[in-house]
Amino acid sequence: MAHIQLKNISKTFGNHTALTGLDLDIADGEFFVLLGETGAGKTTTLRLIAGLEKPSEGQVFIDGVDVADWGAAERDVALVLQQYSLYPRYTVRENLEFPLKPKIRRLPDAEIKDRVDRAARTLRIEHLLDRKTDRLSGGEMQRVSIGRAIVRKPRVFLMDEPLSALDAKLREALRTELKNLQIQLGATFLFVTHDQIEAMSMGDKVGVLNHGRIIQTGTPHEIYNNPRDTYVASFVGSPPMNLIDGRLVNGRAVMAPLNFELPFAGGAKAGAATEGRPLVFGIRPEDVYLESGAPVEARVHDVENHGVEKILTLRVGDTTLRATVPARTDVAIEQPVRFAWNPDKVVLFDKGSGVSLRHAG
Amino acid sequence: MATTMITTLDRSSRAAARGLSDISIRNLFIIPTVLFLIVFNIFPLIYSLGYSFTDFRASTNAPANFVGLQNYRDLLNDPYVWSNFAITAKYVIVSVVGQLLVGFGVAMLLNRDIPLKGLITTLLLLPMMLSMAVVGLFWKLLYDPSWGVINYALGLGNFEWLADPKMALYAVALTDIWMWSPFVMLLSLAGLSAVPKHLYEAAAIDRAGPFYTFFRITLPLVAPILMIAVIFRTMEAFKTFDLAYILTSQPTAELISIRLYKMAFQEWQTGRSCAMAYIVLIMVLAITNIYVKYLNKVKER
Numbered sequence: 171m172a173h174i175q176l177k178n179i180s181k182t183f184g185n186h187t188a189l190t191g192l193d194l195d196i197a198d199g200e201f202f203v204l205l206g207e208t209g210a211g212k213t214t215t216l217r218l219i220a221g222l223e224k225p226s227e228g229q230v231f232i233d234g235v236d237v238a239d240w241g242a243a244e245r246d247v248a249l250v251l252q253q254y255s256l257y258p259r260y261t262v263r264e265n266l267e268f269p270l271k272p273k274i275r276r277l278p279d280a281e282i283k284d285r286v287d288r289a290a291r292t293l294r295i296e297h298l299l300d301r302k303t304d305r306l307s308g309g310e311m312q313r314v315s316i317g318r319a320i321v322r323k324p325r326v327f328l329m330d331e332p333l334s335a336l337d338a339k340l341r342e343a344l345r346t347e348l349k350n351l352q353i354q355l356g357a358t359f360l361f362v363t364h365d366q367i368e369a370m371s372m373g374d375k376v377g378v379l380n381h382g383r384i385i386q387t388g389t390p391h392e393i394y395n396n397p398r399d400t401y402v403a404s405f406v407g408s409p410p411m412n413l414i415d416g417r418l419v420n421g422r423a424v425m426a427p428l429n430f431e432l433p434f435a436g437g438a439k440a441g442a443a444t445e446g447r448p449l450v451f452g453i454r455p456e457d458v459y460l461e462s463g464a465p466v467e468a469r470v471h472d473v474e475n476h477g478v479e480k481i482l483t484l485r486v487g488d489t490t491l492r493a494t495v496p497a498r499t500d501v502a503i504e505q506p507v508r509f510a511w512n513p514d515k516v517v518l519f520d521k522g523s524g525v526s527l528r529h530a531g
Numbered sequence: 532m533a534t535t536m537i538t539t540l541d542r543s544s545r546a547a548a549r550g551l552s553d554i555s556i557r558n559l560f561i562i563p564t565v566l567f568l569i570v571f572n573i574f575p576l577i578y579s580l581g582y583s584f585t586d587f588r589a590s591t592n593a594p595a596n597f598v599g600l601q602n603y604r605d606l607l608n609d610p611y612v613w614s615n616f617a618i619t620a621k622y623v624i625v626s627v628v629g630q631l632l633v634g635f636g637v638a639m640l641l642n643r644d645i646p647l648k649g650l651i652t653t654l655l656l657l658p659m660m661l662s663m664a665v666v667g668l669f670w671k672l673l674y675d676p677s678w679g680v681i682n683y684a685l686g687l688g689n690f691e692w693l694a695d696p697k698m699a700l701y702a703v704a705l706t707d708i709w710m711w712s713p714f715v716m717l718l719s720l721a722g723l724s725a726v727p728k729h730l731y732e733a734a735a736i737d738r739a740g741p742f743y744t745f746f747r748i749t750l751p752l753v754a755p756i757l758m759i760a761v762i763f764r765t766m767e768a769f770k771t772f773d774l775a776y777i778l779t780s781q782p783t784a785e786l787i788s789i790r791l792y793k794m795a796f797q798e799w800q801t802g803r804s805c806a807m808a809y810i811v812l813i814m815v816l817a818i819t820n821i822y823v824k825y826l827n828k829v830k831e832r
Contacts, residue, residue, distance in 0.1 A: 222732055243738035255733040259751050268747070269737035318737065 172233045172325035172358050173198045174219060179228035181214055181382075188214040189382040192228070196375075201352050201359045203373030205366060207405070211382040212362040216328050219360065221245045232325065245326075248319030252331040254311040256303040262314050263299040266290065269322045289317040292351065309340040316348070320355065327352075329361045333368065345372060366406045370394065378402050394454075397517065400524040403452045409481055411452045412491040415521065423451055423516070430466045430486055433513050448521035455481065457515040458493035460501075464510035470501050484509060583805035590799035602806035612807070615790040622704055622775075622786060623768040629708035630764055634715025635757065641716070642723040652720070659713045667777030670706040674778075699781035703774060710774075711767070715760045722756035723749070758826040762819060769815055787811055 176194040180187070189211045196202045206212045217223040219230060221242040229236050237245055256265050266286045270277050277285075290296045293313045298306065303314065312332055319327055329348075333341045349372050352359045363369055369376045370390045377387045378401075386398035397403040403411040416425040423434045460482075471490055472483040475497065482493045482501060493509060501507065518527040541547065546556060583602055587595035606612050641652060658666070673681050674692040682690055692702040726749060734744045772788040791811065795804035 220736060222735070242732075242735040246738075247736065249733065249736045251729055251733070253727075253729055255727070255729040257730065257733075257748060268734075268739070272737075272739050272743045315733075318733075322737070 173231075174326060174358065174360070175231040175234075176215070176219070177229045177231070179215075179218060179225045179230070181211075181218065181223065182226050187382055189218075189225075192382070192384055194377060194384060194387075196358060196360060199356050199358055201349065201361065201372060201374045203369040203376045204360065204362045204379055205364070205369040205376055205406070206379035207364055210379045212364075212379055213330055214382075215379070216249070216330050216360065216362050219245075219326070220247050220249050220328055222249075246324050247326045247328055248322060248324040250312075250315050250319050250327070250329045250332045252335055254308075254315050254335075256311055256314055256318075258303060261300050261302055262290075262295060262306070262317075265303060265314055266299075266317050266321050269318060285321045289321045292320065292354075293317050293347075308336050309344065312336060312344065316351075320351070325358070327357055327359045329359065331363055332361075334363070334365065341368075348372065366408065370406070378405065380405075395515075396526070396528060397452070398526055398529045400450055400452070400519050403517065403519070403526075407454065409455050409492045409494070411454050411517075412458065413519070414451045414453075414489065414491065416449060416451050417446055418449065418518075419446065425451070425486075425489075432465060432511055434516060449527075450519040450521055450524070452517035452519055452526075453491075453511050453515060455492040455494040457512040458484075458491065458509055459511070460493065460495055460499065460507050460509050462508060464508040466510065467506060467508050470503055470505045470507060473501060473503060482507075579805040579808065582802050583809050585802040587802040587805075588799050589801040595802065598802070602803045603810070606803065606807055606810060612787075612790065615785055615787045618700060618783065618785060619769065619787040622700055622771070622784075623765055625701065626704040626707040626711075626768050626771075627761060627764045629704065630712045630715045631757070631761065633708055633712040634717075634760070635719045635753075637712065638716045638719035638723055641720060655716065656713045658710045661710070663710075663773040664777060666706060666710050667774045670702075670709075671778055674702060693779040694781065696781055696783040699779040699784040703771075703778050703784055706778065707768065707771065707774060711764060715757075715764065718756050718760040719753060722753035726752045755826060755830050758822065758829055762822045762826070765822070766815060766819060769818070770811070 174194070174196040176192055179189055179192040179194075181189040192211075192215065194215070204212045204215060214223065218225050219232075221237070221240055221244075224238070229238060231237065232245060257268060260268070263286060266289060267282055270282045270285065286299075287296070290299055293316060295310060295313050295317060298310055298314070303311065306314065312335075316332065332348075333344055336344065345368060348359075348361075361368075361372060370393075373390055375387060376390050376393050378385045378393065378398075380401055386393060386402050388396075393402060393406055397406065397411070400413055404413060414425050416423050418424070418434060421434060423432045425431070466486065468484040468486045470482055471485040474481040474483075478497060479494050480497050480499060480501070482495055483490050484493055484507065495501075519525065520527060551559075582595070584597060584599060585595040586598050586601075637655065641648060641655075645651070671693065673679050676682060676689045676691045676694070679692075681692070682688065691698075693699050730748055730752075731744065734748055739747065770788050771786055772792065775784060775786050776789055776792070778784075788811070791804055791807050794800050794807060
């Protein structure tokens with residue numbers, strides 16, 4: 171169990187900058203998810219903590235100790251990779267034993283057996299122990315590589331998109347299992363993913379990474395409801411937050427090129443400074459609702475039926491926005507509808523910088 | 532899914548216009564090769580099998596008499612032939628093990644990011660490209676007792692590498708190691724670079740030391756390709772002739788192929804030497820078979 175801290179980390183590969191001025195604080199026993207697109211620097215961050223890469227600048231602390239000169243072995247971390255990286259030609263048992271067998275810290279045989287059996291039971295791979303690793307399915311392989319991480323009782327678990335190569339059903343199942351495992355072990359987890367659903371459902375805390383910078387850190391709730399800028403707003407959530415250009419005029423939201431108006435609850439709070447200034451209004455699709463007497467008319471551009479709900483794409487002029495409505499709502503494409511939003515849920519972003527006014531505050 | 536292996540002849544092509552069909556074109560290409568193989572390889576092979584049962588001598592006009600298995604019986608009872616086999620076995624073991632150690636070692640050194648890696652690899656491959664006879668002549672100069680570079684460099688005075696009964700065989704093996712280690716190196720490099728990098732990273736994370744990583748990950752993964760190198764080198768070493776013939780005439784370095792050459796073309800015991808050639812052939816086949824069986828086993832694991 172450990173507390174991890176990154177201070178002002180930068181990493182460059184040749185003339186490519188992977189990370190710039192990264193600060194990260196992962197509390198002991200926390201499930202921290204690092205979320206970002208491909209190439210955002212998530213894996214690099216992980217490898218820096220694991221000791222597989224050295225930072226160009228900045229420091230890594232594990233339990234308050236600067237580990238700059240420590241190799242991967244001394245840092246006592248476990249790493250689960252996307253490509254499983256099981257040792258070929260060995261059975262599942264041999265793979266699980268591998269980290270326990272090096273001569274320097276060789277454990278007694280009974281202890282090894284005990285740990286392997288316990289890990290196998292936790293991950294429900296007991297029946298596979300004597301099988302060769304190339305005879306396993308993707309999900310089984312990933313369980314084995316997680317098993318190899320837990321037999322050692324490391325201080326930190328690092329996981330690099332461990333679920334992304336698996337099919338949807340299995341991904342869901344392993345998501346729950348991993349979360350349970352973390353609670354059971356009480357260990358510090360750093361989980362890297364590009365999948366915002368994984369981030370939201372598993373993380374105690376989520377860090378959103380873009381172009382080598384941490385944009386926002388917070389609980390999934392904070393990230394979802396109070397995104398720091400338009401990037402986080404559009405990256406987190408499926409479908410993403412609607413972002414519409416406009417201005418505040420007399421406490422009402424006036425959409426600039428579209429010429430429609432909606433009430434805005436925070437009008438008084440936002441104050442005179444925001445009056446008339448170019449803004450971006452952010453509203454989650456589930457906070458947009460259809461109502462016969464609502465202020466704005468739109469046409470239904472597209473309907474996506476998801477079973478429990480329908481995602482409508484509404485068209486006003488030539489801008490579209492998404493709305494999530496109950497599945498029983500009966501709508502047809504090109505049908506005229508009227509919609510409104512929940513004025514309490516609107517997030518304001520500065521048009522120029524894209525930063526939320528609440529955070530800029 | 533059925534894939535057509537043969538492209539059918541385009542009806543408007545010139546070949547078709549000359550009245551050639553697919554089959555006749557195929558025959559046109561294949562028959563000369565097959566004929567060549569039969570005349571120069573298969574026919575002599577079978578013909579010599581026939582001679583191995585006779586007392587034929589190519590130097591006289593005397594008719595060949597059928598002697599049955601007499602040649603084989605004599606050869607297998609001849610202690611000199613057995614000593615030739617023992618020498619050959621020693622030579623094969625020394626030179627193949629040497630090549631394996633040197634080749635794999637150099638490959639391990641080269642399997643990392645070092646400047647001028649391509650150039651170094653190419654230069655190291657050069658010995659392999661030379662002709663056996665040329666290498667033999669060069670090393671004869673290097674080994675020369677009075678003005679050879681080796682004695683000069685090692686300060687060995689007038690030590691006679693090639694005329695020393697104990698040393699001659701090892702001197703030949705050393706030359707062979709020099710010449711063929713690059714071959715093992717090349718195959719090892721291919722094997723080493725095929726080991727996924729993330730396995731090493733996983734091993735580092737699992738706190739495995741360098742030796743543990745080498746014996747548990749590197750070696751098992753490179754083993755099949757090393758086996759192939761061993762098969763090739765053993766077969767080659769077993770039939771080494773030119774190198775040893777040029778370098779030394781010590782009886783302690785008389786490999787089986789040299790014995791065979793002497794028997795056939797100096798003593799003109801054509802029938803007996805045919806029998807001997809067959810014994811060697813059967814041995815090489817047997818050894819190769821054992822290796823291939825083992826290779827398949829290694830691959831299966």
